[in-house]
Amino acid sequence: MVDAAMVREFTDLLSENGVITDEVGLRSYECDGLTGFRQVPALVVLPRDAQEVAGAVRLCAKYGMPFVARGAGTGLSGGAMPVADGVVISLQKLRRILEIDVENRRAVLEPGVYNLEISKAAAPYGLYYAPDPSSQQVCTIGGNVAENSGGAHCLKYGFTTNHVLEMEVVLADGSVVTLGGPTGEQAGPDLRGLFIGSEGTLGVCTKVTVRLLQTPETVRTVLADFPSIEAAGDTVGDIVDAAIIPAAVEMMDSLAMEASEAATGAGLTVESPAALIIELDGPADEVEAEFEHLTAICERHGATRLHVPTEAEERQKVWKGRKAAFAAVGRISPDYIVQDGVVPRTRLAEVLTRIAEMGRDAGLRVANVFHAGDGNLHPLVLYSEAAGEHDVAEKLSTDIAELCVELGGSLSGEHGIGTDKACSMPAMFSEDDLGVMHRVRLAFDPDSRCNPGKLFPTPRLCGERPGKYQPHPLEEAGVIERL
Amino acid sequence: MTTHPTAGPHDYSGPPDFSSERGEKPAPERADLLSGDHGSFDDHHPPAQELLDDCVHCGFCLPTCPTYALWGEEMDSPRGRIYLMEMAEKGEIPLEGAFTTHIDRCLGCMACVTACPSGVQYDRLLEATRPQIERNVPRSRGDRLFREAIFALFPYKRRLRAASIGGALYQKLRPRSMDRLVAKLPSRLAAMESLLPPVRVRDAFARIPARTPAVFDPAHPERRGRVGLLTGCVQDVFFHPVNEATVRVLAAEGWDVIAPREQTCCGALGLHAGRETEAIARAKKLIATFERARVDTIATNVAGCGSSMKEYGELLADDPEWAERATAFAAKVRDISEVVDETLADPRARRHPLEAKVVYHDACHLGHAQKIRSEPRRVLRSIPGVELVELPEAEICCGSAGIYNMLQPEAAGELGRRKAGNIRGTGADVLVTANPGCLLQIRKYLEGELPMLHPIQLVDASIRGVRPPEMG
Numbered sequence: 001m002v003d004a005a006m007v008r009e010f011t012d013l014l015s016e017n018g019v020i021t022d023e024v025g026l027r028s029y030e031c032d033g034l035t036g037f038r039q040v041p042a043l044v045v046l047p048r049d050a051q052e053v054a055g056a057v058r059l060c061a062k063y064g065m066p067f068v069a070r071g072a073g074t075g076l077s078g079g080a081m082p083v084a085d086g087v088v089i090s091l092q093k094l095r096r097i098l099e100i101d102v103e104n105r106r107a108v109l110e111p112g113v114y115n116l117e118i119s120k121a122a123a124p125y126g127l128y129y130a131p132d133p134s135s136q137q138v139c140t141i142g143g144n145v146a147e148n149s150g151g152a153h154c155l156k157y158g159f160t161t162n163h164v165l166e167m168e169v170v171l172a173d174g175s176v177v178t179l180g181g182p183t184g185e186q187a188g189p190d191l192r193g194l195f196i197g198s199e200g201t202l203g204v205c206t207k208v209t210v211r212l213l214q215t216p217e218t219v220r221t222v223l224a225d226f227p228s229i230e231a232a233g234d235t236v237g238d239i240v241d242a243a244i245i246p247a248a249v250e251m252m253d254s255l256a257m258e259a260s261e262a263a264t265g266a267g268l269t270v271e272s273p274a275a276l277i278i279e280l281d282g283p284a285d286e287v288e289a290e291f292e293h294l295t296a297i298c299e300r301h302g303a304t305r306l307h308v309p310t311e312a313e314e315r316q317k318v319w320k321g322r323k324a325a326f327a328a329v330g331r332i333s334p335d336y337i338v339q340d341g342v343v344p345r346t347r348l349a350e351v352l353t354r355i356a357e358m359g360r361d362a363g364l365r366v367a368n369v370f371h372a373g374d375g376n377l378h379p380l381v382l383y384s385e386a387a388g389e390h391d392v393a394e395k396l397s398t399d400i401a402e403l404c405v406e407l408g409g410s411l412s413g414e415h416g417i418g419t420d421k422a423c424s425m426p427a428m429f430s431e432d433d434l435g436v437m438h439r440v441r442l443a444f445d446p447d448s449r450c451n452p453g454k455l456f457p458t459p460r461l462c463g464e465r466p467g468k469y470q471p472h473p474l475e476e477a478g479v480i481e482r483l
Numbered sequence: 484m485t486t487h488p489t490a491g492p493h494d495y496s497g498p499p500d501f502s503s504e505r506g507e508k509p510a511p512e513r514a515d516l517l518s519g520d521h522g523s524f525d526d527h528h529p530p531a532q533e534l535l536d537d538c539v540h541c542g543f544c545l546p547t548c549p550t551y552a553l554w555g556e557e558m559d560s561p562r563g564r565i566y567l568m569e570m571a572e573k574g575e576i577p578l579e580g581a582f583t584t585h586i587d588r589c590l591g592c593m594a595c596v597t598a599c600p601s602g603v604q605y606d607r608l609l610e611a612t613r614p615q616i617e618r619n620v621p622r623s624r625g626d627r628l629f630r631e632a633i634f635a636l637f638p639y640k641r642r643l644r645a646a647s648i649g650g651a652l653y654q655k656l657r658p659r660s661m662d663r664l665v666a667k668l669p670s671r672l673a674a675m676e677s678l679l680p681p682v683r684v685r686d687a688f689a690r691i692p693a694r695t696p697a698v699f700d701p702a703h704p705e706r707r708g709r710v711g712l713l714t715g716c717v718q719d720v721f722f723h724p725v726n727e728a729t730v731r732v733l734a735a736e737g738w739d740v741i742a743p744r745e746q747t748c749c750g751a752l753g754l755h756a757g758r759e760t761e762a763i764a765r766a767k768k769l770i771a772t773f774e775r776a777r778v779d780t781i782a783t784n785v786a787g788c789g790s791s792m793k794e795y796g797e798l799l800a801d802d803p804e805w806a807e808r809a810t811a812f813a814a815k816v817r818d819i820s821e822v823v824d825e826t827l828a829d830p831r832a833r834r835h836p837l838e839a840k841v842v843y844h845d846a847c848h849l850g851h852a853q854k855i856r857s858e859p860r861r862v863l864r865s866i867p868g869v870e871l872v873e874l875p876e877a878e879i880c881c882g883s884a885g886i887y888n889m890l891q892p893e894a895a896g897e898l899g900r901r902k903a904g905n906i907r908g909t910g911a912d913v914l915v916t917a918n919p920g921c922l923l924q925i926r927k928y929l930e931g932e933l934p935m936l937h938p939i940q941l942v943d944a945s946i947r948g949v950r951p952p953e954m955g
Contacts, residue, residue, distance in 0.1 A: 017554075020556070022581055023576070023581075024558060024567060024570070024576050024580070024581035024582060024585070025556070025557075025558050025581065027566075027570065027575075027576075028557040028558040028563040028566050028567065029557050031540065032540075033540055033541055033542060035539075035540045044557075046554075046555060046556065072542050072545055073542055073557065074541060074542040090555065090556075090557075092551075092555025092556070093554075093555050095555070112555070114546055135541070135542070135543070137543065137546060137598075138541075138542050138543050138545050138546050139542075263600050263601070263602060264600075324600040326541070326600075327539060327541045327543060327599075327600035327601045328600050328601065330537060330538075330539045330600075330601035330602070331601065331602055334536055336539075
């Protein structure tokens, strides 16, 4: 537990402004983007640079406190949810872009830099940072590293792990190590790759060197409406079979389009059962030739409308329609859960049919937005907390994720396992698989103080799921208070 | 610089504006909210639960929130403040203490409303929350006196004029020894002191004519109509030339301009600080004044005033005698850039060239609160010779925010310096912005570095074929 001596040590290190101890402040950190899971931390600290992060981690070690590193708190799997009696280390004061190395096409960043800021800073040099999660204007590079985030363009360009060259990491005992190297080539085991996607369970990243790419010469985008989900799915299959690698292939169903259109007026056809947003980029001649081929494939599958934005502004509008979709669902439903799973691309139509059936059985609507090119689904389970539908929705959402595994896919494409899916891990991994992951984790963090309770199933967590916060009767009566 | 001709998602021209369709969301029925348990809030229009429920905690608001940009702390972000409102609504935390501190620190710039994909109406939430604090949270004696002093001065032209003479004398005669004294003032008073603009006594006492007829143009003998001009408080005393320019442009474009002598403060400063009763009284008085003037349009050149005048309908919704009159008034209110923009298709006054690299700063109450971004830009681009440049971090407030720079001088200072740095970086010849508060604030951090004007002053100069004296 927190005592005065400990708070004083943190304050000496980080100044008065860098330590939050009051109840109101602490409670505002009790959840991330997944609000159904909440836990008030014992302490929140806001270091200003890498040295202070290492100092704070050392103090946690000294007092045996578990800790969670937190970026913008936009995660959708509860990965940044605080640990009971633990410390939240917020990295929101580490937002400097330390270097844009134009010649070598690299950027050196502090972990709190917003994803979109990297591309903004690189734009004057004709460069950009490729991974673009829908939340790119707010999610941070540190969070992207923890979750191995993807985005609409990961079909062609890959995930965060394909773009991070080197990291400075503070381990649980406060030691500072460098993983990877500035050129991306390294002898020995790929510890860099191991760290990316470990969801904060191996340490805290304090500096990231990423690869920048040259902005493509040409970008062509088409928004295509289809008479059925199947027709859209088959189109994606044929595009891949034709050896075209689009920068992005996104699919939305009518419910998702309804929500997004209400929020953005992006010009989506709400009545259409499905739409694809397909983007090609690269050298002009290549893109033009492939684009013709691509539209022919869409037409062959009965596309009812092909909208090809010509102006950059129009194209951005289409993308706004796609990227705002999650948050926009708030306009058609009081509450919703964003699910994230992967199926082999060939089973897209099948999984969507099954999801629709499961939704009908549960009496809930499910909207679908997904990265169709690589089979990464984002079903959105719509429900009403006030109508008491939370538990049914939560179950439906979990069932959908486990369905993905059953069909030969994965529990998560890019949002992570976090708190939300830790208990589903055994559906995907054997006991031995999980055992080896656990031993790797202990090699980095022998006391399991880095983000405990996330990613790996634990008896405490999986025996009794925390669920949506509900006040204890004694709390309601004012007898006890939760800090 | 390499630009990408056909960029899609690689083209980064600022954050997306998700707020365009917001109007479709029905406002909650206020009458429904008069009963029930509202936790730590009283029963008079607490933040509506259904508005709180709109927030899904996605965090898209964080990067454009000025206080989050400064401190990176959750409870000083829009998402955090909404979370706090929700806790107060449930009665889990009191209004006094941390809750008030974090709500007080909000600039009310509404950048979060622009950024929100879920259509959260933070403006309404804040406007419901601030009066709750003013009614229910006792302020310290010093804080109370300082606030009272602000509201006893700024909404009154006569008092402002008196202060401006004092200020002009003070600025002229201020002995060197005063510097040391000023350095010792409490930070809030020092902030007030340093915001005082240099003002010519002649300008402070000049009056806008009650009626200025449209300039007769034989090619267009019919007038465009009667426009009533809100002359403003700070605007009229400290920025009188802006009002003069406004009248000249409107008249040159074929409007009869009516500036009722008896008009008083619109109440915006008070409304944005949670002083609801005072704001309501001022709104009624102004509505009655402009009803008597029988005008087709009510124009303002102050972003903050326009924003609150457009909300009179909601402010007076509970009052059966005034509700309809307030809605009718609000429907006539236009920012001067909207009025001039509408004339661009068929302009009457010729524009002369004015060679200048101009940077336009979006006042929050114009850009975020009224969604007026393209109109002033089109108006400026209609001046031959003007090269308009955009500001990095344009969506982030300059720190002025009504009376914020006096109440929270440290945060306002950091934001002011940040804005000044971004303006400096553009290498522009002149800065234009449509709010006197922004001009005062930015001037403080860019003193003498470049001229600062209201956009209408550039239009006026172009019509008259002169170079604004400020631009040398």
